[in-house]
Amino acid sequence: MSNTLPHIYCTAFLGVGVVASGSFQHVVTTVQKSLSDRELTQLLIFDDSTGKPIDVVFRGKTDDEEEQFGGASGTEVNHQSTRRVGRPKLGVVSGEVTLLPRQWEWLKSQPGGASVTLRKLIDEARRAGKKQSTIRESQEATYNFMTAMAGDFHQYEEALRALYAGDLDRFYDFIDDWAPDIRNYIKKLAINAFSEENGT
Structure with a gap:
């Protein structure tokens, strides 16, 4: 079905x-x-x-x-799960935070106070972590395909080093003369493998 x-x-x-x-x-x-x-x-x-x-x-x-479908790709088909969390309407949960006096002083001096500042810091850290996770996932997908299909291609190892070094220009240079469909698919997989400052 x-x-x-x-x-x-x-x-x-x-x-x-x-x-x-x-x-x-x-x-x-x-x-x-x-x-x-x-x-x-x-x-x-x-x-x-x-x-x-x-x-x-x-x-x-x-x-x-x-x-x-043999199921050997390691891909999980069902990602959804039903889960209800009991939280107040505003979604705010109280908890205990232990800081040094100087850290409390700095927090209290920030616009909005300690709670607002902590929430901002946490959100910024989460965004940075998500970005790094996206880069790693794209690098891993690119590596998986390159290993399977381009392991004996000219400058394969150099291309991998450039991929993990975050050097977009060198990476593209190394794969430029590879078979067009292979090269284009690698570029598709590597779309998020480089940080913005090294992106196109």
């Missing part, structure tokens, strides 16, 4: 060329219709969010497409 299909987006490669891209269901249907059985055995499908290959077992022209 189609509602049990993985809700992921992926890209299928035959050799160094893209043959289909989009939702999992679209990619599976497209490659089944357009490729021979021999070509299907050589096909590699990658999860667009993780850069990891997805194991798909093609069993002919079956309508039961959910059987074709």
Whole structure:
């Protein structure tokens, strides 16, 4: 049943060329219709969010497409959980904070007082942490795909070093002469791998 299909987006490669891209269901249907059985055995499908290959077992022209998902990509299909938290209407929770006297003095001297300042500091730290997490996830997805598809490409190791060093220009230079579909997909995976100051 189609509602049990993985809700992921992926890209299928035959050799160094893209043959289909989009939702999992679209990619599976497209490659089944357009490729021979021999070509299907050589096909590699990658999860667009993780850069990891997805194991798909093609069993002919079956309508039961959910059987074709091998589940080896490590992607969790169900991310939602129902959870109710008992909080006051304003969402404010009181708690205890232990600080040194000089820290309390600084907090109290800030506009809005200690509570407002603490909330601002926490929100800023959360935003910074989320940004770093996004960069790491993009780097990891790019690494996963490059390892699988470009490990023997010219300047592969140099490109990886530039990726983790956050050097966008050098990274693009190193992958510039790679197969176009490989290079373009790497750029797609690496879209959030570099900090804003090094971005395009």
